[in-house]
Amino acid sequence: MSETGEEFDLLAIETLKSRYLQEGEKDWEDVCKRVAKAIALNRGEYTEFLDIILSKAFIPSSPTLMNAGTPSGQLSACFVIPVEDGIEKIFDSVKTAALIQKTGGGTGFNFSKIRPDGSVTVSGVGTASGPVALMRLFNEATEIVKxxxxxxxxxxxxLDISHNDIISFIRAKRTEGVLSNFNISVMLTDSFMSLADEGRMDEVWNTETGTKIGEIFSEIVEGIWRNGEPGVLFYDHINRDNFTPALGDISATNPCGEEPLLPFESCNLGSINLSILVEEGKVNRDSLREAVRKAVRFLDNEIDVNVYPVPEIEKATKKTRKIGLGVMGFHDMLLKLGLPYDSEEALRLAEKLMGQINRAAIRESEKLAAEKGPFPEYENSIWEFPVRNATLTAIAPTxxxxxxxxxxxxxEPVFSWVYRRARIAGKEFMLVHPLFETHFKQKLSKPDYNRLLEHVYAHGTLQDITDSKIVSEEEKGLFRSALDINWKTHIDIQAAFQRHCHAGISKTINMPVDAGKEDIGKALIYAWKQGLKGLTIYRTGSRQHVVLNLKKR
Ligand code: CDP
Structure with missing residues (x-):
């Protein structure tokens, strides 16, 4: 019997039906067969690919599941499109983004080449409207393509931290609903972060505008405190892992931040399901290596069978052949192993696992290079031995x-053990995390179990339950969800994975509603010192629509 609860299965089926089944397909197996057939180059590969996807040991990201073996054939989730200063080029970028989004891919842009608001235009007639106004154009295009x-x-x-419009950029999403199809991120540098860390807030950062370090830093903190925007990216950490510096610096990422890419590069993502690797209380390392081996071949094949939205993307992508192999189900794995998310053991496991995945991925890419040749820009790269892919690992939100x-x-840690999911298949469900359900159903009487569910649903946590017969101290340690976990631990876990990951990681650092602005400032500095490539912080309830939902409840 599957470990997932009945409601979870229903949710999976409903999601599958509403988004992935093509005409004539009835279930997951049909989808897997179509996808495996489209990506495999021979029968042996077909069997291997079908096996890992069908068993859910590895799942490629949505565009592949949706488009493989269909007339669209566009398989990538991540794209970075350059934005040059000039009307014609700007509209070219809008068009490319529209073509990508039509197929389910996400687009990232660095707008720093756009001259600031109010400056004189190239033709000398009129004034430029600046990056923020331009983003509205891209936002509207997305709205229509939707x-x-x-x-x-x-x-x-x-936007780069040194751009003259940085303050208006940081404030661009302050009004709820504005630029709703955008995540925004400030590209921070080591020099800015060092000055902020040293508390040199009164020093002028931008001599043209006279803006001080402290003004910019506190605007970022204020924005995050208000509604989680902007996110931040750390330029020097991203470019430390630029494996092809001869091709230029990396100045942008895809929408969720896990793939820093060069202009016009695209990347195919896929994730290994860590949860099902736990067997009899142990991680099955052989199965992990097998899954990585097959997944790397799968993602590399995708680069050749992919149908690219525009020729520039095909060209840039095939030069470096980047792939984004990641993981999902990390917290479930910990629960099965009986390890709290915020424990030394969890940190050690994160580091060990991702190290193994990265090494196994590199080994497979090395083999692929021997068989089919390294990526074309290998000679210009910092790799010391031939590999088929300039980067191999990235952790997507999944x-x-x-x-x-x-x-x-x-x-991510589980956000909530119990929540209501409005109407799946016409019914309203109380969704209970399957491992939570299995654990407490076995232990408690039915009335006690129901009281526990009610409590966790109403309070969002079980940490405040005082009756140790219902929840023991040990169980409180194990069943900590995203908001019960300190922001520092969130960052530590992200950093542990990042140390063994070529690209980036998409993760939300949750903070409680009463977190102060000083916590956010500290978290930014701490994350930078831990070597993260980017950071998204979200203070509970700080977005209006979330507040409204709570009120309604
Ligand atoms: O789980 P799934 O494969 O659907 O996607 P994800 O892991 O949540 O997101 C992976 C990437 O897909 C994101 O970082 C975006 O680049 C892209 N994406 C998008 O373009 N549009 C969305 N609505 C969601 C994701």
Whole structure:
């Protein structure tokens, strides 16, 4: 019997039906066969690929599941599109983004080449409207394309910390609903962060505008405290892992931040389900290596069978052949092993696991290079031995594929053990985390179990239950969810994975509603010192629509 609860299975089936089944397909197996057939180059590969996807040991990201073996054939989730200063080029970028989003891919842009608001235009007639106004154009395009595509388009808008419009950029999403198709991120540098860390807040950062370090830093903190925007990216940490510096610096990422890419590069993502690797209280390392081996071949094949939205993307992608192999179900794995998310053991496991995955991925890419040749820009790269892919690992949010797999998303802690999911298949469900359900159903009488569910649903936590017969101290340690976990631990876990990951990691650092602005400032500095490539912080309830929902409840 599957470990996932009945409701979780229903949610997976409903998600599958509404988004992934093509005409004539009835279930997951049909989807897996179509996908494996489209990506495999021979019968042996077909069997291997079908095996890992069908068993949910590895799942490629949504565009592959949706488009492989269909007329669209666009398989990538991540793209970075350059934005040059000039009307014609800007509209070219909008068009490319529209073509990508129609197929379910996400686009990231660095707008720093756009001259600041109010400056004189190239023709000398009129004044430039600046990056923030331009982002509205991209946002509207996404809004319209949404009606043609299979999933809502997502954008990442980035501005460098030294751009003159940085303050208005940081404030660009302060009004709820504005730029709703964008995540925004400030590209921070080591020199800015060092000055902020040293508390040199009164020093002028931008001599043209006279803006001080402290003004910019506190605007970022204020924005995050208010509604989680902007996110931040750390330029020097990203470029420390630029394996092809001869091709230029990396100045942008895809929408959720896990893939820093060069202009016009795309990347195919896929995730290994860590949860099902636990057997009899231990991680099956052989199965892990096998899954990595097959997944790397799968993602590398995708680069050749992919149908690219525009020729520039095909060209840039095939030069470096980057792939993004990641993980999901990390918290479920910990629960099965009996390890609290915020424990030394969890940190050690994170580091060990990702190290193994990265090494196994590199080994497979090395083999692929021997068979088929290294990536074309290998000679210009910093790799010391031939590999087929310039980068191999990245950790995606796995927002939908983790639902299909029935496991916790990415490396996130479970957000809530019990929540209500409005109407699946016409019914309203109370969704209980399967491992929580199994554990407490076995232990408690039915009335006590129901009281526990009610409590966790109403309070969002079980940490405040005083009756140790219902929840012991040990269980409190194990069943800590995202908001019970300190922001520092969130960052530590992200950093542990990041140390063994070529690209980036998508993760939300949750803070409680009463977190202060000083906590946010500290978290930014701490994350930078831990070597993260980027950071998204979300203070509970700080977005209006969330507040409204709570009120209604
Ligand atoms: O789980 P799934 O494969 O559907 O996607 P994910 O792991 O949640 O997101 C992976 C990437 O897909 C994101 O970082 C975006 O680049 C892209 N994406 C998008 O373009 N539009 C969305 N609505 C969701 C994700």
């Amino acid at each position: 009606h043609f595509g299979k999933r809502r388009g997502a954008n990442m808008g980035i 927002g939908t594929i983790s639902i299909l797999a029935g496991c916790s998303a990415g490396i």
